[in-house]
Amino acid sequence: MKVLEEIRIATANLADFASDMTEPSIRLGVTGLARAGKTIFISSSLHNIIHGGRLPRFEAHATGRIGSAEISPQPDNLTPRFRYEDHIADLTDHRVWPSSTSRTSQVRLSLRYQSRDTLKRTFRSDRLALDIVDYPGEWLLDLTLMDHSFRSWSERSFRQASQPLYRPYSKEWIHFSDGIEAMVEEEERGDEPLLETIARQTASNFTAYLLKAKQARGAYALLTPGRFLMPGDLQDSPALTFAPLPDSLYSKDRKSLWAMMERRFEAYKSSIVQPFYRDHFARLDRQIVLIDLLAALNEGPETLAELEDTITEILRAFRPGSHFWLRNLVSRRIDKILFAATKADHLHHTSHDRLEHILSRLVERAAKRVEASGADYETMAIAAVRATREATLTVEGEELPSLIGIPMKGESLGEDEFDGETEFALFPGDLPKNPESVFKHLESVSEATYTTKADSTLEQDPTRVDSKSQQQSLFEDPLCFVRFRPPELDKDANGVARSLPHIRLDRALDYLLGDILK
Numbered sequence: 001m002k003v004l005e006e007i008r009i010a011t012a013n014l015a016d017f018a019s020d021m022t023e024p025s026i027r028l029g030v031t032g033l034a035r036a037g038k039t040i041f042i043s044s045s046l047h048n049i050i051h052g053g054r055l056p057r058f059e060a061h062a063t064g065r066i067g068s069a070e071i072s073p074q075p076d077n078l079t080p081r082f083r084y085e086d087h088i089a090d091l092t093d094h095r096v097w098p099s100s101t102s103r104t105s106q107v108r109l110s111l112r113y114q115s116r117d118t119l120k121r122t123f124r125s126d127r128l129a130l131d132i133v134d135y136p137g138e139w140l141l142d143l144t145l146m147d148h149s150f151r152s153w154s155e156r157s158f159r160q161a162s163q164p165l166y167r168p169y170s171k172e173w174i175h176f177s178d179g180i181e182a183m184v185e186e187e188e189r190g191d192e193p194l195l196e197t198i199a200r201q202t203a204s205n206f207t208a209y210l211l212k213a214k215q216a217r218g219a220y221a222l223l224t225p226g227r228f229l230m231p232g233d234l235q236d237s238p239a240l241t242f243a244p245l246p247d248s249l250y251s252k253d254r255k256s257l258w259a260m261m262e263r264r265f266e267a268y269k270s271s272i273v274q275p276f277y278r279d280h281f282a283r284l285d286r287q288i289v290l291i292d293l294l295a296a297l298n299e300g301p302e303t304l305a306e307l308e309d310t311i312t313e314i315l316r317a318f319r320p321g322s323h324f325w326l327r328n329l330v331s332r333r334i335d336k337i338l339f340a341a342t343k344a345d346h347l348h349h350t351s352h353d354r355l356e357h358i359l360s361r362l363v364e365r366a367a368k369r370v371e372a373s374g375a376d377y378e379t380m381a382i383a384a385v386r387a388t389r390e391a392t393l394t395v396e397g398e399e400l401p402s403l404i405g406i407p408m409k410g411e412s413l414g415e416d417e418f419d420g421e422t423e424f425a426l427f428p429g430d431l432p433k434n435p436e437s438v439f440k441h442l443e444s445v446s447e448a449t450y451t452t453k454a455d456s457t458l459e460q461d462p463t464r465v466d467s468k469s470q471q472q473s474l475f476e477d478p479l480c481f482v483r484f485r486p487p488e489l490d491k492d493a494n495g496v497a498r499s500l501p502h503i504r505l506d507r508a509l510d511y512l513l514g515d516i517l518k
Contacts, residue, residue: 103136199260
């Protein structure tokens, strides 16, 4: 199967190379878990490049070497177009954040630029197509299934569900699973085994657990399959009618419930996960990994540990490596990866370097694999759209570096509830001066949090481990966050909104594209 997949990937890469003869292209992977800001990053990047935004650190743009930039027809006619115009209207006209991505979409930005190199200007095209794909963050989790068998995935799923953080949400599914063996034995004594009915009931209970865990744990958990959380066009299809089984049900009988679930698990990988990987991730040249690190930090150490594990596992599925044009004809490699902590506008700039240091430590395990492959990587704190401005508040004679913005309607902070129209100033808090202290606390808390079932105290009270209660172990004072509305923008004479403000979006674009546009 792996050999066949590699042949398919090589065929796709050769087709890309042939089309690049007329217009060279670069495929940028914008990767991130749910609510990490993929749609906002793509929209703001396109808007700033097309409308001459302030990108002083994006050298090709700042020096005027990019002559024109426009959205052109995408190469894949079967993939929906990224709704750029709708997303920009949400950000600039309605001043609301675009809705979460629920399906795959694609956009191609065609650039005309002038190279600084005389030889390049003479022998290479002055055109470049930038292809970007957007997709639900939940689907990204499925990439971790490719190296799992049904049995190993079942073991992982039950192991995760038994952890203290998940027991409150998994107990009904675990209880149902404990009774499956009796149900199977009863059906086998009947005239017509109803394994399909049992399969549907099991999948329904498992999906209910995943949805409850996702709502409680946010986007940090490695909850798979991802399509169970965001089914898209596969809603209620047989492809989503399977679930992990206890190892006691393991059987080599082709007519057993285990065999039925195993076949569907393998079919899910071959018909859904592998094409998703082959069509998008196996053909990437550059990659940015967006991480909502601030939210994880504010949730507590166990959430941070969970995020670290999830990011590390997901990155195993990618194909980093140094650029070599002959090899890349058939086996494309990602030669640059940018790890970006999003929503930097929720912190004062004096804490941005601390955020970057914590990010570097968080992705350390994933970055080692990138380095070993010969690829390059960087870490950065960014905000693709800046929703706040900075100020200084004086409270009881102490000057505090603060933020000013308009909180979203319905947001609250203490006794204050916001109407979505009034500006508000707040001191967001400080990150630790020594970022390594976060992870020292993390190690000690993880030992207490991820215990085995032998811990009788946790068995009696599975809700005892509360992420909110652990904040003091990470910070002297918890961080203070509210969701702000996108900023109000001036418009030019034609009624077009001026460029979206940002934090380090120009640096991110220069790292990802600057060397290609030299």
